[in-house]
Amino acid sequence: xxxxxxxxxxxxxxxxxxxxxxxxxxxxxxxxxxxxxxxxxxxxxxxxxxxxxxxxxxxxxxxxxxxxxxxxxxxxxxxxxxxxxxxxxxxxxxxxxxxxxxxxxxxxxxxxxxxxxxxxxxxxxxxxxxxxxxxxxxxxxxxxxxxxxxxxxxxxxxxxxxxxxxxxxxxxxxxxxxxxxxxxxxxxxxxxxxxxxxxxxxxxxxxxxxxxxxxxxxxxxxxxxxxxxxxxxxxxxxxxxxxxxxxxxxxxxxxxxxxxxxxxxxxxxxxxxxxxxxxxxxxxxxxxxxxxxxxxxxxxxxxxxxx
Amino acid sequence: xxxxxxxxxxxxxxxxxxxxxxxxxxxxxxxxxxxxxxxxxxxxxxxxxxxxxxxxxxxxxxxxxxxxxxxxxxxxxxxxxxxxxxxxxxxxxxxxxxxxxxxxxxxxxxxxxxxxxxxxxxxxxxxxxxxxxxxxxxxxxxxxxxxxxxxxxxxxxxxxxxxxxxxxxxxxxxxxxxxxxxxxxxxxxxxxxxxxxxxxxxxxxxxxxxxx
Numbered sequence: 001x002x003x004x005x006x007x008x009x010x011x012x013x014x015x016x017x018x019x020x021x022x023x024x025x026x027x028x029x030x031x032x033x034x035x036x037x038x039x040x041x042x043x044x045x046x047x048x049x050x051x052x053x054x055x056x057x058x059x060x061x062x063x064x065x066x067x068x069x070x071x072x073x074x075x076x077x078x079x080x081x082x083x084x085x086x087x088x089x090x091x092x093x094x095x096x097x098x099x100x101x102x103x104x105x106x107x108x109x110x111x112x113x114x115x116x117x118x119x120x121x122x123x124x125x126x127x128x129x130x131x132x133x134x135x136x137x138x139x140x141x142x143x144x145x146x147x148x149x150x151x152x153x154x155x156x157x158x159x160x161x162x163x164x165x166x167x168x169x170x171x172x173x174x175x176x177x178x179x180x181x182x183x184x185x186x187x188x189x190x191x192x193x194x195x196x197x198x199x200x201x202x203x204x205x206x207x208x209x210x211x212x213x214x215x216x217x218x219x220x221x222x223x224x225x226x227x228x229x230x231x232x233x234x235x236x237x238x239x240x241x242x243x244x245x246x247x248x249x250x251x252x253x254x255x256x257x258x259x260x261x262x263x264x265x266x267x268x269x270x271x272x273x274x275x276x277x278x279x280x281x282x283x284x285x286x287x288x289x290x291x292x293x294x295x296x297x298x299x300x301x302x303x304x305x306x307x
Numbered sequence: 308x309x310x311x312x313x314x315x316x317x318x319x320x321x322x323x324x325x326x327x328x329x330x331x332x333x334x335x336x337x338x339x340x341x342x343x344x345x346x347x348x349x350x351x352x353x354x355x356x357x358x359x360x361x362x363x364x365x366x367x368x369x370x371x372x373x374x375x376x377x378x379x380x381x382x383x384x385x386x387x388x389x390x391x392x393x394x395x396x397x398x399x400x401x402x403x404x405x406x407x408x409x410x411x412x413x414x415x416x417x418x419x420x421x422x423x424x425x426x427x428x429x430x431x432x433x434x435x436x437x438x439x440x441x442x443x444x445x446x447x448x449x450x451x452x453x454x455x456x457x458x459x460x461x462x463x464x465x466x467x468x469x470x471x472x473x474x475x476x477x478x479x480x481x482x483x484x485x486x487x488x489x490x491x492x493x494x495x496x497x498x499x500x501x502x503x504x505x506x507x508x509x510x511x512x513x514x515x516x517x518x519x
Contacts, residue, residue, distance in 0.1 A: 256459065257439075302414060302440070303370065303389040 001175035002199040003027030003152075004187075004306070006288035006295045009167045014042050017161035017169070024152040024171040030199075033090070034181030035174030036155040037147025039138075039188040039195035040166030041292055047101040048142040050078055051120050051192075056095035056183055058133030064098070066131045074119050075104035083146070083159065090154035095135075095183050097159075099144070117192055117237065121216075124191060128220040135184045135220075140193040143292065147172075147186035155186075170290050172197040179223035188290075189221065191229045192237070195290045198225040200305035203283030211278035231279050232289055243291075247298050249276035254301065310350070315343050332369075335362050338379070351388070354381040357404070363488050367410070376404035376423065380481075384489050386410035390418050395448055397422025407485045415440040415462065417504070421447040426478065428485075428496065429453045436460055442504045446511055450504040451478065453496070461504065464511035470501040 005023055009015060020038060044052050053071075057063050071077055083097040104119040113119045124136045138145035143166070146159040152173045156162075172187035178201065179185060188195040202208065202224040209219045209227050215238070217230040228250075235246045249272050253261075258269045273280070284304030288297045299305055308328030315324055315335045322341040326334075332350045335343055339358035348366035354373040361380045370388035373381045376395050383406075391412045397403040404423035409430045417425045420442060427450075429435025435453040442450050443462025451474070456467060479497055486493040 260459075 001030050001032075001177070002187075003030035003173035004197040004199050004286065004288055005169070005171045006197065006290060006297060007169055008290075008295050012042065012167040014165035014167050015169070016163070016165050017156065020169045020171050021153060021156035021161055024156070024173055027173050028151060028153075030175060031151065031173035032175045032181075033149075033151045034176050035147065035149050035172075035183075035186030036152040037145060037172050037174075037186045037188050037197075038156065038159075038161055039143065039145045039168075039170040039190065039197075039290060040161075040164050041140075041143040041168035041193075041290065042166045043144055043164040044101070044142045047079065050101040050103050051116075051139055051141055052144050053100040053102055053120075053123075053136055054083065054138035054144055054146075055098045055100070055127070056135045056137060057098055058095060060096060063131060063133035067100075067127055067134050067136075070123060070126060070131070071100060071102055074108050074113075074123060075102055077102050084163075085158050086160060088150065088154045088158045091148055091150040091158050094149075097146075097148075120192060121233070125216065125218045129218040137184055138190045138195075140190060140195070140292070143168075143193060143195070145188050145190045145195060147188065148183050149181055149186060168290050168292075168295055170195055170197045170288055170295070176223070177201070182222070184221050185223045187225060189226045189229045191233050193290075193292045194229050194232045194236070196225055196228045196232070196287060198228060198285060198287045200285035200287075200300070201283050202227065202281050202285060204281050207278055208281060228281070228287060228289070231281075232291075235276065235279060236291075243294065243296055245272065247296060248272055249279050250281045251298055251301055252276075252280060308347070312350075315341055329366075335360070335381075348385075349383075354379070354404075354406070357381070359402075365489070370413075372408075373404060373406040373425075376406065378402040378404050380405045380407075380484075382407050382409075382485050382488055384409045387412045389413040390415045392417040392420055392423070392425040392450070394418070395420050395423040395425070397448060405481055407481060409485070409489065409491075411435055412438065414438040415443050417442045417445055417448070417450040417465075418462065419444040419446075420450070423448045424478070424481070425450045426481065426485075427452045430491070441465060442506075444512070445504070446506045448505070452502045452504065454500055454502070456502040456504065464507050465504050466507040468503040468505055470499050470503045472499060474501070474503060475499050 079101045104116045187197045205224040212230040235241045286299045286305040310331040312331035317337040319339045324343040326345045329347045334353040336355040340360045342361045345364045349368040351369035352371040352374045356375045357379045359379040364383045367385040368387045372387045372391040407426045440462040442465030482496045483493045
């Protein structure tokens with residue numbers, strides 16, 4: 001099950017979150033009240049040059065001190081605050097959602113990291129794997145993910161989602177079937193500007209996880225969808241594949257289809273399958289991925305999802 | 308109309324429903340008798356388990372069109388998504404569902420089909436069907452496709468049969484009705500340039516479920 005939505009205004013004019021809240025609530029029967037979330041692009045124009053890090057803290061003493069220290073080792077926090085929330089009867093506030101606006105400093109990076117994106121990716125992995133009681137669940141620029149355990153409307157009301165205006169919105173209503181329902185396991189899953197909402201399951205998760213972990217990503221969210229965000233970052237950002245080629249690698253044509261293609265196209269598709277065999281995703285899935293310049297929707301090759 | 312689900316579901320009797328816009332999923336589910344004219348596209352599974360009556364869709368439709376349909380008629384002017392006619396069934400001749408698609412269909416057309424008729428005309432297409440898995444798991448009913456069908460498009464347990472003058476005589480009234488709904492000239496479809504697809508044997512999957 002699960003319900004997913006994604007839309008973009010191609011003129012980049014921004015829409016507040018009230019419509020997507022209403023739209024997602026129409027699919028309440030596709031969820032179980034164990035998770036819902038929203039991703040919006042264009043919401044932080046005043047801090048557009050800074051990474052907006054959204055963090056779940058279990059406690060504001062030890063965990064937050066460690067994250068503060070790590071950020072200061074790599075750059076500058078220009079602003080930070082608790083993400084505004086209002087209590088909802090259906091939501092137990094087990095974490096404190098916090099946001100930092102952060103920029104890596106060139107002098108601190110010099111000789112250690114090649115790009116700001118590499119620094120932020122490192123920080124996200126380090127915190128999520130090694131800082132107890134802290135989870136960075138959103139780390140893009142001028143965008144943010146808002147998620148929790150609860151029903152779509154409750155989560156939207158909890159974060160007052162109508163106060164944010166974005167030109168891309170993704171939303172997800174969760175029905176966890178084989179992994180635990182917790183705040184960090186709700187969708188969208190995010191790294192840098194990549195956000196992912198997903199209906200279905202990725203039965204190749206083990207293979208995909210081992211593949212991305214070989215490149216330094218760490219899967220810590222206890223559910224399969226997380227790996228899709230890292231696959232997009234690896235192939236789309238680090239390997240600089242076009243968005244279309246990333247999708248081609250994750251859900252490639254069958255071998256017998258490739259055999260029937262003209263030689264040039266067949267060679268390209270063979271090369272992608274051979275190079276990215278471990279990135280291929282198996283199982284039933286319907287996925288929407290957002291980034292700052294667009295969204296892409298794709299399904300498993302025999303369309304076992306959406307259902 | 309924009310996305311309202313479950314229109315005409317379980318409705319019985321002699322009614323006529325006109326829909327302007329795009330209805331949501333499961334249009335005409337369990338419907339028994341009414342005629343529904345849709346001036347627009349349809350979402351997933353119009354005609355789901357429909358009993359009798361007619362859906363006329365002046366556009367395209369999503370996945371699982373005519374899912375588990377057991378009687379009546381679904382006409383789609385343009386294209387349909389994946390798994391059209393999945394699990395269609397019939398009871399002798401009095402309850403025989405019919406799905407006609409003017410354009411083309413995606414993969415797994417007539418999957419696990421147990422009865423009824425699926426007809427794909429491929430209007431405006433070089434080939435009526437280019438997606439794989441036609442009739443995958445079929446054990447009853449027939450899928451008739453305009454023109455030739457490449458062997459590699461056939462699903463597991465499906466087989467091609469020659470389309471005869473007798474077959475044409477059987478489906479001619481259906482073609483005429485379809486053309487009347489959408490303003491086509493039936494003459495150009497009334498020949499034997501079709502491929503008929505059905506189950507490869509009377510029990511194609513016997514060995515999968517029983518030990519003899």
